Amino acid sequence: MSKRPPSSAPQPPDISTAEALCLAGLFALLSVYVSRAIWDIDVFWHIAAGRAILEAGSIPRTDIFSAIDPERTWVTFQWGYEVIVYWLDSLGGLTLVKAVHSITMLLGFGAFWFVCRRHFRLDAALSFLLLTLLVVLFEDRIRCRPHVVNLVAWSSLCPWLLSGGALRNPRRTWPVMALGLFIWANLHAGGAFLFLVAASTIPVGRSVSGLWGWGKRRPAKIKDAWIGFGAMLIGALLAPNFILGNVQALTMLEATESAIGESLPAWHFFLIGTTPGHMICGAVPALLCVAWLITTVAAVRDKCQRTPPWVLLFALSICVLSQRSVRFVWIATFGLMVLWPHVPRPKLHPRMRRRVLVGLSVGLVAVAMHFNVYAQHGGWANTVAQAFTGSPIEDRRFPTAHADFLASTGFEGGIYCQGNWGGYLLWKLWPSARVLADGRGNYSRDVTEALNTTYDRARFSEPGFGEELESIYSRYDVDAIVHQHPVWPKGHSVNPREWVRVFEDRRGAIWIRNTERGRAYLKRLRDARGQPTTNPG
Numbered sequence: 001m002s003k004r005p006p007s008s009a010p011q012p013p014d015i016s017t018a019e020a021l022c023l024a025g026l027f028a029l030l031s032v033y034v035s036r037a038i039w040d041i042d043v044f045w046h047i048a049a050g051r052a053i054l055e056a057g058s059i060p061r062t063d064i065f066s067a068i069d070p071e072r073t074w075v076t077f078q079w080g081y082e083v084i085v086y087w088l089d090s091l092g093g094l095t096l097v098k099a100v101h102s103i104t105m106l107l108g109f110g111a112f113w114f115v116c117r118r119h120f121r122l123d124a125a126l127s128f129l130l131l132t133l134l135v136v137l138f139e140d141r142i143r144c145r146p147h148v149v150n151l152v153a154w155s156s157l158c159p160w161l162l163s164g165g166a167l168r169n170p171r172r173t174w175p176v177m178a179l180g181l182f183i184w185a186n187l188h189a190g191g192a193f194l195f196l197v198a199a200s201t202i203p204v205g206r207s208v209s210g211l212w213g214w215g216k217r218r219p220a221k222i223k224d225a226w227i228g229f230g231a232m233l234i235g236a237l238l239a240p241n242f243i244l245g246n247v248q249a250l251t252m253l254e255a256t257e258s259a260i261g262e263s264l265p266a267w268h269f270f271l272i273g274t275t276p277g278h279m280i281c282g283a284v285p286a287l288l289c290v291a292w293l294i295t296t297v298a299a300v301r302d303k304c305q306r307t308p309p310w311v312l313l314f315a316l317s318i319c320v321l322s323q324r325s326v327r328f329v330w331i332a333t334f335g336l337m338v339l340w341p342h343v344p345r346p347k348l349h350p351r352m353r354r355r356v357l358v359g360l361s362v363g364l365v366a367v368a369m370h371f372n373v374y375a376q377h378g379g380w381a382n383t384v385a386q387a388f389t390g391s392p393i394e395d396r397r398f399p400t401a402h403a404d405f406l407a408s409t410g411f412e413g414g415i416y417c418q419g420n421w422g423g424y425l426l427w428k429l430w431p432s433a434r435v436l437a438d439g440r441g442n443y444s445r446d447v448t449e450a451l452n453t454t455y456d457r458a459r460f461s462e463p464g465f466g467e468e469l470e471s472i473y474s475r476y477d478v479d480a481i482v483h484q485h486p487v488w489p490k491g492h493s494v495n496p497r498e499w500v501r502v503f504e505d506r507r508g509a510i511w512i513r514n515t516e517r518g519r520a521y522l523k524r525l526r527d528a529r530g531q532p533t534t535n536p537g
Helices: 017-033 041-054 081-121 124-138 146-162 170-187 187-197 201-208 219-237 240-261 266-273 274-303 309-324 326-339 350-377 380-388 400-408 419-429 447-452 465-475 516-529
Strands: 411-416 433-435 481-483 499-503 508-513
Touching: 017 081, 017 124, 017 350, 017 380, 041 081, 041 219, 081 124, 081 146, 081 170, 081 400, 124 274, 124 326, 124 350, 146 170, 146 187, 146 380, 170 187, 170 219, 187 201, 187 219, 187 240, 187 309, 187 326, 201 219, 201 309, 219 240, 266 274, 266 326, 274 309, 274 350, 309 326, 350 380, 400 419, 400 481, 400 499, 400 508, 411 419, 411 516, 419 433, 419 481, 499 516, 508 516
Parallel strands: 411 433, 411 481
Antiparallel strands: 481 508, 499 508
């Protein structure tokens, strides 16, 4: 039997015992971090949307959750994710929903490590540094939301990006890439769209290489880059609502961006600045921009003979994305990876280089631990208890008692609430109840201003502010207020003919409005429990 010829593919690096132990320890920490109880507001309306999609047998095109404008356009671009989380919630409750998100995040970090070590064959020290940096930059994204799919997708498609679209077996890989983008676009079309925006710079950069003496022209790689990008683009375009959903999201932000903290640029982390992790999240995108400028200056001097144009264009797109919003800062990791071989820097002795990389990695592990353990939960006991033995949600963040009260007493109608409570109310009460606002942000600028006013604690001491609040609450076609304290300024006498308080706890209160549905609900309460009091429960 003849011997097989040696494979041309790079062989995987050997994993030492020390590396295996460090990797096991890091992922043990990550398993605790990503198992945090649900604290993000959005997964609840996603579950409600999944229910609506399955019950209707179609993806909604109007706002089925709005209490005031149900005919307003709303095109979800995360329908696949929404169906999945509804199914998970139906099968195993929020505990299963949380567990699947946790596993997905671990898969994303694992894929990133695999790509660093097995595909790019980076040494262990550099791979640990990049992974720990990604963990720190992603720390604010550790939540149950569809963007966890983005972490897996970026990590998995990283080889195509960082090789400039030049893969070893492109014909076998292109169909997989197309299928991957199709799946991704059905789970989170917004994330797939931003990825394609960044990825488009690679075939464009390849195409300009060699023009006017800049860089080296390689026709085969240009062709491969365009085919690979085209395959991914076609896969995404085949997903329902890929275009309409992204257009909807972009236009919707014009009216609600000011009310959504996640839309703030990356430098906003400096204004928060409560943990070292926040400072790093603000600094890394800025450092990426500095590295890009230094690399670009060096590339211009030698007309891109050592740094191809696609590297500069792709890194520039990552600079823009990571600076654009606090939710995208983790993408800066991929920009640093593509610039690393090209940015001018002093060369260190191998031993010194290893010490620096290990030291930085240890520092980043400490930063991640500080944020995920001590800043969030006050210590390891609370962290572990909440992750593995407590409630699947952080009850203090949601109107759990208020929703239970309304559900048990048969409330039907529209609810004035802040966006951070709206999703939970939809999960618990829809379709019997709809809300003014939830985490989607699908409302007009007028509603944005009203929400900001009713949540502006600094104004509650102003004379006449109570009357202004009554005017705002009465402006919209709602039947109840479910709001955090304070609902009204201290000492303000609410018009008893217009509003009746039926429930209150230390988090907030429920006020029923004198509408047809409100009166019918109050009558049911009287019939069941007698005259409603502050807390008839």
